Amino acid sequence: MKKAGIIMIIGSLLLLGLFKFPLWNIMLGAPQYPDPLGMNIYIQGIEGNEEFDIQNIDGLNHYIGMKTIPKAEEMWEFDVFPKVIGFMVVLGVIIGVLGFIGKVSYKWFLGWFVLMSVLGALGMYDFNLWLIDYGTDLDPKAIMAYTHPDGTPMTYKPPLIGYQKMLNFDVDSWPATGAYMIFVGMLLTVVAFFVGKKESKQVA
Template identity: 35%
Template sequence: MNNISPTNRILALIAAALMVSAYFTPLWQISLWAPQYPEGLNMKIWIDRLSGDVEIINGVNHYIGMQHIGEEMFPEFTYLIYVFGFIIGFGMLTAAIAKRWALYSFFGMIILLGIGVLIDMYLWGYDYGHNLDQTAAIKVPGMAYQPPLLGYKELLNFLAYSGPDTGGWILGVSALLLTIAVFTEWRKKKKTHTF
């Protein structure tokens, strides 16, 4: 029998519904602290835009030759809304048809999305921190300014932090619910084949 349990149908539905928050809350944040900015500077990354102290960060980073941060740097903003929409729709379909293959596929999509976003952020951060203007006012030989992918990192006199924002944490809960659903279905299938 390839149908998932009613509980796991509900978990799939909740996981898909939670993903809708990506359209209304920031997914990621990058924060900077320094003696001249004790209150910190914060950039928030949404599904389709940036917000926060982006222009102040650009002003500070200009002196060390970093690129101007703008939404044009992120082509992902033009298609992520559709990727999320497709995955949310598939999650709703999973809850409706209650098939194990659909649950596994939904889970796989969430995992691939998460891995893809992390790889994409790492590559952007690497380029942003290493591709410096050689005519910059301040040059430190051998120094790169790649922001951390996750956690804290010291960059000159700045402490940088990168991590999930509200939407990112909600997506984490969504992935956790799906992990529970997939694990319980896998155990149920294993027990069925044992007897």
């Protein structure tokens, strides 16, 4: 399974892009901001699209009682996620090498894909929980407390994915380069599974 093993190794190594490129991007545009404010979410922390974007977003959020955007040391995820990705890269490369030399079945490639899918789903679930907390746990003493027509407090959860109008802001939340690298990497491991299956039949 030499070809399958090489594809598996390449797919696993693509996850290393997460240490360089953002996983997710959230942009906020409004008439008073011709250049939208944005933040890039990496597996190691959150950074602004531009130098003062985080500071400006925190300033706006202060008026409606939202928390400040957390620093890396304030969220356990930014300590755990890099370790998980590093482990999955190493595991994938080991499986790919063992497949290359014929020591493991092609089914291990699919096993890696399933494990990565579960971890990815848990990561997205955790990210959504953070967005819910970020947009709903508001300071009741905020300078500007908006309410719905029925009197209930307005919340400001950004969308997990897609577009949403919040007050006079247009909010866009989409996967970034790192997420696409994960997708391609995982797709390659599925390709490796089918190539390995075909190679195994040829040997048999």
